[in-house]
Amino acid sequence: MREVVKAEKGEVYDIELEADILKANERLAEExxxxxxxxxxxxxxxxxxxxxxxxxxxxxxxxxxxEKYRMAAFKGDLTTTIDAELIGRHGVEVVTIxxxxxxxxxxxxxxxxxxxxxxxxxxxxxxxxxxxxxxxxEFPLGSEKRVVVVSVTEGPYMVVKHPFIFMEADVxxxxxxxxxxxxxxxxxxxxxxxxxINPRARVVATNLRSGEGVKEVIEALGL
Amino acid sequence: MTTQIVExxxxxxxxxxxxxxxxxxLVIGKITFLNPxxxxxxxxxxxxxxxxxxxxxxxxxxxxxxxxxxxxxxxxFKYEDDPIYHFPAPTLSCPKCGGIVEVVxxxxxxxxxxKLVL
Numbered sequence: 066m067r068e069v070v071k072a073e074k075g076e077v078y079d080i081e082l083e084a085d086i087l088k089a090n091e092r093l094a095e096e097x098x099x100x101x102x103x104x105x106x107x108x109x110x111x112x113x114x115x116x117x118x119x120x121x122x123x124x125x126x127x128x129x130x131x132e133k134y135r136m137a138a139f140k141g142d143l144t145t146t147i148d149a150e151l152i153g154r155h156g157v158e159v160v161t162i163x164x165x166x167x168x169x170x171x172x173x174x175x176x177x178x179x180x181x182x183x184x185x186x187x188x189x190x191x192x193x194x195x196x197x198x199x200x201x202x203e204f205p206l207g208s209e210k211r212v213v214v215v216s217v218t219e220g221p222y223m224v225v226k227h228p229f230i231f232m233e234a235d236v237x238x239x240x241x242x243x244x245x246x247x248x249x250x251x252x253x254x255x256x257x258x259x260x261x262i263n264p265r266a267r268v269v270a271t272n273l274r275s276g277e278g279v280k281e282v283i284e285a286l287g288l
Numbered sequence: 289m290t291t292q293i294v295e296x297x298x299x300x301x302x303x304x305x306x307x308x309x310x311x312x313x314l315v316i317g318k319i320t321f322l323n324p325x326x327x328x329x330x331x332x333x334x335x336x337x338x339x340x341x342x343x344x345x346x347x348x349x350x351x352x353x354x355x356x357x358x359x360x361x362x363x364x365f366k367y368e369d370d371p372i373y374h375f376p377a378p379t380l381s382c383p384k385c386g387g388i389v390e391v392v393x394x395x396x397x398x399x400x401x402x403k404l405v406l
Contacts, residue, residue, distance in 0.1 A: 073406070075307075076406045077310065079402075080402050084398070086292045086398075203321045225377070228368070228377040261368060262378075263380045
Protein backbone atom coordinates (compact mmCIF):
# COMPACT_ATOMS: atom_id res chain seq x y z
CA MET A 66 0.00 0.00 0.00
CA ARG A 67 1.25 3.44 -0.85
CA GLU A 68 2.18 5.59 2.10
CA VAL A 69 0.00 8.67 2.62
CA VAL A 70 1.32 11.59 4.60
CA LYS A 71 -1.47 13.26 6.51
CA ALA A 72 -1.47 16.37 8.64
CA GLU A 73 -1.52 15.78 12.35
CA LYS A 74 -4.35 17.17 14.42
CA GLY A 75 -3.45 20.66 15.59
CA GLU A 76 -0.70 21.01 13.01
CA VAL A 77 -0.30 24.44 11.45
CA TYR A 78 -0.51 24.50 7.70
CA ASP A 79 1.25 27.43 6.09
CA ILE A 80 -0.13 27.91 2.59
CA GLU A 81 1.19 30.20 -0.11
CA LEU A 82 -2.22 31.06 -1.47
CA GLU A 83 -1.27 33.77 -3.99
CA ALA A 84 -4.94 34.46 -4.77
CA ASP A 85 -5.60 37.93 -6.14
CA ILE A 86 -9.18 39.08 -5.66
CA LEU A 87 -9.02 41.61 -8.52
CA LYS A 88 -7.32 39.30 -11.01
CA ALA A 89 -10.55 37.37 -11.65
CA ASN A 90 -12.16 40.54 -12.96
CA GLU A 91 -9.08 41.38 -15.05
CA ARG A 92 -9.15 37.95 -16.65
CA LEU A 93 -12.83 38.26 -17.55
CA ALA A 94 -12.19 41.75 -18.92
CA GLU A 95 -9.48 40.35 -21.19
CA GLU A 96 -11.90 37.67 -22.39
CA UNK A 97 -14.54 40.31 -23.12
CA UNK A 98 -11.98 42.36 -25.01
CA UNK A 99 -10.96 39.39 -27.10
CA UNK A 100 -14.56 38.48 -27.92
CA UNK A 101 -15.33 42.06 -28.93
CA UNK A 102 -12.21 42.27 -31.08
CA UNK A 103 -13.09 39.03 -32.79
CA UNK A 104 -16.42 40.53 -33.82
CA UNK A 105 -14.76 43.86 -34.66
CA UNK A 106 -16.86 45.78 -32.13
CA UNK A 107 -15.31 49.03 -30.88
CA UNK A 108 -16.27 49.36 -27.23
CA UNK A 109 -16.32 52.59 -25.30
CA UNK A 110 -16.78 52.66 -21.55
CA UNK A 111 -18.23 55.92 -20.16
CA UNK A 112 -17.58 56.80 -16.53
CA UNK A 113 -18.33 59.87 -14.45
CA UNK A 114 -20.27 61.22 -11.49
CA UNK A 115 -24.07 61.17 -11.21
CA UNK A 116 -25.54 63.85 -13.47
CA UNK A 117 -22.26 64.69 -15.19
CA UNK A 118 -23.65 63.93 -18.68
CA UNK A 119 -22.74 60.30 -19.43
CA UNK A 120 -26.14 59.44 -20.93
CA UNK A 121 -26.27 62.76 -22.82
CA UNK A 122 -22.87 61.97 -24.35
CA UNK A 123 -24.04 58.59 -25.61
CA UNK A 124 -27.29 60.12 -26.93
CA UNK A 125 -25.43 62.82 -28.82
CA UNK A 126 -22.86 60.43 -30.25
CA UNK A 127 -25.56 58.01 -31.36
CA UNK A 128 -27.39 60.83 -33.13
CA UNK A 129 -24.26 61.89 -35.02
CA UNK A 130 -22.99 58.40 -35.80
CA UNK A 131 -26.16 56.43 -36.52
CA GLU A 132 -25.95 56.75 -40.31
CA LYS A 133 -22.38 55.41 -40.28
CA TYR A 134 -22.37 52.66 -37.66
CA ARG A 135 -24.63 50.05 -36.08
CA MET A 136 -24.59 50.70 -32.36
CA ALA A 137 -25.69 49.20 -29.07
CA ALA A 138 -25.42 50.35 -25.47
CA PHE A 139 -25.20 48.81 -22.03
CA LYS A 140 -26.52 50.99 -19.29
CA GLY A 141 -25.44 50.28 -15.74
CA ASP A 142 -27.96 51.45 -13.17
CA LEU A 143 -28.92 50.57 -9.64
CA THR A 144 -32.65 50.54 -10.11
CA THR A 145 -34.38 52.21 -13.05
CA THR A 146 -34.37 51.94 -16.84
CA ILE A 147 -34.93 55.71 -17.30
CA ASP A 148 -31.57 56.31 -18.99
CA ALA A 149 -31.94 53.19 -21.13
CA GLU A 150 -35.21 54.64 -22.50
CA LEU A 151 -33.41 57.92 -23.27
CA ILE A 152 -30.73 56.17 -25.32
CA GLY A 153 -33.14 53.64 -26.81
CA ARG A 154 -35.35 56.34 -28.37
CA HIS A 155 -32.58 56.97 -30.92
CA GLY A 156 -33.08 53.50 -32.35
CA VAL A 157 -30.18 51.64 -30.77
CA GLU A 158 -30.43 48.43 -28.83
CA VAL A 159 -29.99 49.03 -25.10
CA VAL A 160 -29.43 46.46 -22.38
CA THR A 161 -29.83 47.68 -18.81
CA ILE A 162 -27.38 46.11 -16.42
CA UNK A 163 -28.93 46.34 -13.00
CA UNK A 164 -26.31 46.40 -10.29
CA UNK A 165 -28.91 46.43 -7.50
CA UNK A 166 -26.82 47.97 -4.76
CA UNK A 167 -23.38 47.95 -6.28
CA UNK A 168 -21.63 51.17 -7.22
CA UNK A 169 -19.86 49.93 -10.35
CA UNK A 170 -20.09 47.52 -13.27
CA UNK A 171 -17.72 44.60 -13.48
CA UNK A 172 -16.45 42.39 -16.29
CA UNK A 173 -18.75 39.54 -15.31
CA UNK A 174 -21.93 41.63 -15.66
CA UNK A 175 -20.67 42.92 -19.01
CA UNK A 176 -19.91 39.36 -20.12
CA UNK A 177 -23.52 38.39 -19.37
CA UNK A 178 -24.89 41.43 -21.20
CA UNK A 179 -22.75 40.60 -24.24
CA UNK A 180 -24.81 37.44 -24.67
CA UNK A 181 -27.92 39.59 -25.13
CA UNK A 182 -26.81 41.48 -28.24
CA UNK A 183 -25.91 40.39 -31.73
CA UNK A 184 -22.20 41.20 -31.93
CA UNK A 185 -22.17 40.53 -35.66
CA UNK A 186 -24.62 43.39 -36.12
CA UNK A 187 -22.78 45.80 -33.85
CA UNK A 188 -19.98 48.19 -34.85
CA UNK A 189 -19.84 50.30 -31.71
CA UNK A 190 -20.84 49.38 -28.18
CA UNK A 191 -21.17 52.01 -25.47
CA UNK A 192 -21.01 50.88 -21.86
CA UNK A 193 -22.28 53.47 -19.43
CA UNK A 194 -21.05 52.79 -15.95
CA UNK A 195 -22.88 53.59 -12.71
CA UNK A 196 -22.52 57.25 -11.70
CA UNK A 197 -19.43 57.18 -9.54
CA UNK A 198 -15.93 58.64 -9.75
CA UNK A 199 -14.27 56.06 -7.55
CA UNK A 200 -14.96 52.32 -7.87
CA UNK A 201 -15.38 51.98 -11.68
CA UNK A 202 -11.68 52.84 -12.04
CA GLU A 203 -10.76 49.62 -10.29
CA PHE A 204 -12.75 47.32 -12.57
CA PRO A 205 -11.77 47.10 -16.23
CA LEU A 206 -14.65 45.80 -18.37
CA GLY A 207 -12.87 44.89 -21.58
CA SER A 208 -13.50 48.13 -23.46
CA GLU A 209 -11.17 49.55 -26.07
CA LYS A 210 -11.40 53.14 -24.81
CA ARG A 211 -12.40 54.62 -21.48
CA VAL A 212 -14.07 58.02 -21.29
CA VAL A 213 -14.57 60.09 -18.14
CA VAL A 214 -17.17 62.87 -18.06
CA VAL A 215 -16.82 65.59 -15.45
CA SER A 216 -19.03 68.70 -15.39
CA VAL A 217 -18.41 72.22 -14.09
CA THR A 218 -21.47 71.97 -11.83
CA GLU A 219 -19.52 69.46 -9.74
CA GLY A 220 -17.23 72.30 -8.71
CA PRO A 221 -13.63 73.27 -9.42
CA TYR A 222 -11.91 70.38 -7.61
CA MET A 223 -13.44 67.23 -9.09
CA VAL A 224 -10.29 66.23 -10.95
CA VAL A 225 -7.79 66.75 -8.15
CA LYS A 226 -10.11 65.02 -5.69
CA HIS A 227 -10.43 61.88 -7.82
CA PRO A 228 -7.06 61.44 -9.54
CA PHE A 229 -7.33 57.66 -9.93
CA ILE A 230 -10.23 57.54 -12.36
CA PHE A 231 -8.51 60.07 -14.62
CA MET A 232 -5.46 57.82 -14.81
CA GLU A 233 -7.67 55.26 -16.54
CA ALA A 234 -9.09 57.64 -19.14
CA ASP A 235 -8.28 57.93 -22.83
CA VAL A 236 -10.65 60.87 -23.31
CA UNK A 237 -11.91 63.28 -20.64
CA UNK A 238 -14.89 65.58 -21.18
CA UNK A 239 -15.36 68.76 -19.23
CA UNK A 240 -19.08 69.20 -19.67
CA UNK A 241 -21.62 71.98 -19.12
CA UNK A 242 -19.04 74.62 -20.06
CA UNK A 243 -21.94 77.02 -20.76
CA UNK A 244 -22.42 77.14 -16.97
CA UNK A 245 -18.74 77.67 -16.12
CA UNK A 246 -19.07 81.38 -15.48
CA UNK A 247 -22.13 81.02 -13.25
CA UNK A 248 -20.37 78.25 -11.34
CA UNK A 249 -17.16 80.32 -11.17
CA UNK A 250 -15.22 77.35 -12.48
CA UNK A 251 -12.14 77.80 -14.64
CA UNK A 252 -12.38 75.22 -17.45
CA UNK A 253 -8.72 75.67 -18.43
CA UNK A 254 -7.66 74.89 -14.87
CA UNK A 255 -9.71 71.66 -14.92
CA UNK A 256 -8.07 70.73 -18.24
CA UNK A 257 -4.64 71.33 -16.72
CA UNK A 258 -5.53 69.23 -13.69
CA UNK A 259 -6.34 66.29 -15.97
CA UNK A 260 -3.20 66.71 -18.04
CA UNK A 261 -1.02 66.77 -14.94
CA ILE A 262 -2.36 63.41 -13.78
CA ASN A 263 -2.71 61.83 -17.19
CA PRO A 264 -0.79 63.50 -20.03
CA ARG A 265 -1.97 60.73 -22.36
CA ALA A 266 -5.67 61.68 -22.13
CA ARG A 267 -7.37 63.97 -24.67
CA VAL A 268 -9.41 66.62 -22.89
CA VAL A 269 -12.45 68.12 -24.62
CA ALA A 270 -14.67 70.94 -23.34
CA THR A 271 -18.32 70.20 -24.13
CA ASN A 272 -21.86 71.41 -23.76
CA LEU A 273 -23.73 68.21 -24.43
CA ARG A 274 -27.10 69.94 -24.35
CA SER A 275 -26.24 71.99 -27.45
CA GLY A 276 -23.84 69.43 -28.93
CA GLU A 277 -20.76 71.65 -28.59
CA GLY A 278 -17.59 69.55 -28.58
CA VAL A 279 -19.24 66.28 -29.64
CA LYS A 280 -17.38 66.27 -32.96
CA GLU A 281 -14.05 66.61 -31.12
CA VAL A 282 -14.94 63.74 -28.80
CA ILE A 283 -15.75 61.51 -31.79
CA GLU A 284 -12.44 62.50 -33.36
CA ALA A 285 -10.53 61.85 -30.14
CA LEU A 286 -12.05 58.38 -30.01
CA GLY A 287 -10.96 57.73 -33.58
CA LEU A 288 -14.52 56.98 -34.79
CA MET B 289 -13.43 43.41 -1.28
CA THR B 290 -12.89 42.32 2.30
CA THR B 291 -15.92 40.02 1.94
CA GLN B 292 -14.26 38.37 -1.03
CA ILE B 293 -11.00 38.00 0.88
CA VAL B 294 -12.75 36.34 3.83
CA GLU B 295 -14.79 34.08 1.52
CA UNK B 296 -11.67 33.01 -0.34
CA UNK B 297 -9.79 32.16 2.87
CA UNK B 298 -12.78 30.25 4.29
CA UNK B 299 -12.99 28.22 1.10
CA UNK B 300 -9.31 27.35 1.31
CA UNK B 301 -9.67 26.41 4.99
CA UNK B 302 -12.64 24.18 4.18
CA UNK B 303 -10.65 22.45 1.45
CA UNK B 304 -8.03 21.44 4.00
CA UNK B 305 -10.63 20.70 6.69
CA UNK B 306 -8.95 23.20 8.98
CA UNK B 307 -10.29 23.79 12.48
CA UNK B 308 -9.15 27.37 12.60
CA UNK B 309 -7.39 30.06 10.58
CA UNK B 310 -4.62 31.71 12.56
CA UNK B 311 -3.01 34.14 10.10
CA UNK B 312 -3.86 35.87 6.86
CA UNK B 313 -1.23 37.83 4.92
CA LEU B 314 -2.39 40.32 2.32
CA VAL B 315 -0.44 42.36 -0.21
CA ILE B 316 -2.31 45.51 -1.21
CA GLY B 317 -1.06 47.74 -4.01
CA LYS B 318 -0.65 51.45 -3.40
CA ILE B 319 -3.21 52.26 -6.06
CA THR B 320 -5.70 49.56 -5.13
CA PHE B 321 -8.89 51.02 -3.70
CA LEU B 322 -8.64 49.30 -0.37
CA ASN B 323 -7.92 51.27 2.73
CA PRO B 324 -6.06 49.00 5.22
CA UNK B 325 -7.79 50.68 8.16
CA UNK B 326 -11.25 49.94 6.71
CA UNK B 327 -10.17 46.46 5.63
CA UNK B 328 -9.17 45.68 9.23
CA UNK B 329 -12.51 46.89 10.55
CA UNK B 330 -14.52 44.79 8.11
CA UNK B 331 -12.22 41.82 8.58
CA UNK B 332 -13.10 41.76 12.26
CA UNK B 333 -16.83 42.10 11.54
CA UNK B 334 -16.89 39.52 8.76
CA UNK B 335 -14.81 36.86 10.50
CA UNK B 336 -16.91 36.91 13.69
CA UNK B 337 -18.48 33.52 14.42
CA UNK B 338 -16.39 31.84 11.73
CA UNK B 339 -13.23 29.74 12.05
CA UNK B 340 -11.35 32.93 11.10
CA UNK B 341 -12.45 34.79 14.21
CA UNK B 342 -9.46 36.14 16.14
CA UNK B 343 -7.01 35.42 13.32
CA UNK B 344 -4.18 37.85 12.75
CA UNK B 345 -4.39 40.00 9.64
CA UNK B 346 -1.11 41.21 8.18
CA UNK B 347 -1.24 43.83 5.44
CA UNK B 348 1.82 44.61 3.37
CA UNK B 349 1.49 47.62 1.10
CA UNK B 350 3.16 47.31 -2.27
CA UNK B 351 4.32 50.44 -4.04
CA UNK B 352 3.26 51.32 -7.56
CA UNK B 353 5.44 50.51 -10.52
CA UNK B 354 5.47 52.34 -13.83
CA UNK B 355 7.36 51.92 -17.09
CA UNK B 356 8.24 54.65 -19.57
CA UNK B 357 8.32 53.62 -23.21
CA UNK B 358 10.41 56.68 -24.11
CA UNK B 359 13.35 56.49 -21.71
CA UNK B 360 12.82 52.93 -20.39
CA UNK B 361 12.49 54.19 -16.79
CA UNK B 362 11.04 51.59 -14.50
CA UNK B 363 10.22 52.47 -10.92
CA UNK B 364 7.88 54.44 -8.71
CA PHE B 365 5.31 57.02 -9.72
CA LYS B 366 5.89 60.71 -10.13
CA TYR B 367 3.61 62.21 -7.49
CA GLU B 368 1.72 65.47 -7.66
CA ASP B 369 3.14 67.53 -4.82
CA ASP B 370 0.48 70.21 -4.61
CA PRO B 371 -0.11 71.08 -0.92
CA ILE B 372 -3.88 70.58 -1.38
CA TYR B 373 -3.31 66.84 -1.41
CA HIS B 374 -3.38 65.06 1.91
CA PHE B 375 -2.70 61.90 -0.04
CA PRO B 376 0.04 61.95 -2.66
CA ALA B 377 -1.66 61.71 -6.05
CA PRO B 378 0.25 59.58 -8.56
CA THR B 379 0.50 60.77 -12.15
CA LEU B 380 1.19 59.10 -15.48
CA SER B 381 4.19 61.37 -16.16
CA CYS B 382 7.65 59.85 -16.20
CA PRO B 383 9.69 61.17 -13.24
CA LYS B 384 12.81 60.99 -15.40
CA CYS B 385 11.93 62.34 -18.83
CA GLY B 386 8.37 63.66 -18.48
CA GLY B 387 7.09 61.14 -21.03
CA ILE B 388 3.98 59.05 -20.58
CA VAL B 389 4.25 55.97 -18.42
CA GLU B 390 2.27 52.79 -18.21
CA VAL B 391 1.24 51.36 -14.83
CA VAL B 392 2.74 47.89 -14.46
CA UNK B 393 2.37 47.27 -10.74
CA UNK B 394 0.63 48.36 -7.58
CA UNK B 395 -2.90 47.19 -8.37
CA UNK B 396 -2.62 44.07 -6.21
CA UNK B 397 -5.23 42.73 -3.86
CA UNK B 398 -3.45 39.54 -3.03
CA UNK B 399 -4.03 36.93 -0.34
CA UNK B 400 -0.40 35.89 -0.18
CA UNK B 401 -0.36 33.38 2.66
CA UNK B 402 -2.70 31.80 5.16
CA LYS B 403 -1.95 29.76 8.23
CA LEU B 404 -4.46 27.05 9.02
CA VAL B 405 -4.67 25.03 12.19
CA LEU B 406 -5.72 21.49 11.39
